[in-house]
Amino acid sequence: MPAKHDINKVGSESSDFPILCETCLGPNPYVRMTKREFGQECKICNRPFTVFRWNPGEGGRFKKTEICTTCAKIKGVCQTCLLDLEYGLPVQVRDAALGRKNQAPSSDINKQYYIQNLEAQMEESGDGQAYDSQVANAAGREMLKNLARTDPHYKRNRPHICSFFLKGDCKRGAECPFRHETPKEGETSKQNISDRYYGTNDPVAKNILKKVAESKGLKAPEDKTITNLLLLGLPTCTEADVRTALNDAVPSIKPNQIRSISIVAANNVAFLNFTDRQSAERAAEGLSAQDGVEVNGKKAKVVWGRARPNKPKAAGTAAPAVSA
Ligand SMILES: [Zn+2]
Ligand SMILES: [Zn+2]
Ligand SMILES: [Zn+2]
Structure with a gap:
């Protein structure tokens, strides 16, 4: 054989x-x-x-x-x-x-x-x-x-839901082998x-x-311009450590989908900036399902970042003029 x-x-x-x-x-x-x-x-x-x-x-x-x-x-x-x-x-x-x-x-x-x-x-x-x-x-x-x-x-x-019924014209009536119901959400x-x-x-x-992400306090913010996550409670670590940890936890995120990582050592925090919203959401879902991410042997908590505060327009920057 x-x-x-x-x-x-x-x-x-x-x-x-x-x-x-x-x-x-x-x-x-x-x-x-x-x-x-x-x-x-x-x-x-x-x-x-x-x-x-x-x-x-x-x-x-x-x-x-x-x-x-x-x-x-x-x-x-x-x-x-x-x-x-x-x-x-x-x-x-x-x-x-x-x-x-x-x-x-x-x-x-x-x-x-x-x-x-x-x-x-x-x-x-x-x-x-x-x-x-x-x-x-x-x-x-x-x-x-x-x-x-x-x-x-x-x-x-x-049985599957009857597609004719959904269109409103199943002629088979009670004989129909499919379900006559409206699909639930x-x-x-x-x-x-x-x-x-x-x-x-x-x-x-x-x-x-x-739903898992939401139950862990990681509901994706309405504001779609938010594409960053924060890691809280980090041990002493380098950017490379954070990258390795992320790659292990969410291997479906490619390295180039993380635009930048900035670590604020004094606060044990890292900002993860993703190139697009979808990657940020995928990371949030993966990390919430694992209850955080382990960096150098210590579990860090994950939360969504906030929108950048609107910078007050500095005088002289050329904003498109709108005539009043
Ligand atoms: Zn096969
Ligand atoms: Zn099965
Ligand atoms: Zn039918």
């Missing part, structure tokens, strides 16, 4: 049982599944895989696996809903809390390479897990435990599966992270 990570192998995957979260599986552990070998291409790696289909319980819609078991193992997610198996949360939330880097490969070739690489790692480690669960981030883990949805949430298995109907998988631009995750 060829090794799974044989680079020349035309990838495909056959499996005996899907990797599913409790919710997707449904309340009956003896649920009957139909199995189609190489029934479909994995929505992440595009390789044909064994597709399972089942009814998760009364009133539920039929569910099927969307990604292959390899891709599911790589991220530690359910093959159907793509939520993290341990916490029942989007990958983006988990990775923000654990300060884990998530890079979506940009092209299909990179994608294949990425998957094959991780597949090889999994075989070498022997436990079938590439997904590094040993990240030592106690605060992040604590936050995840608090947010975790470990009880099955069977409402998620309900925050209920995202269609979501890009690869965004959810790689943990980038996931609207559900974004909402959760926003």
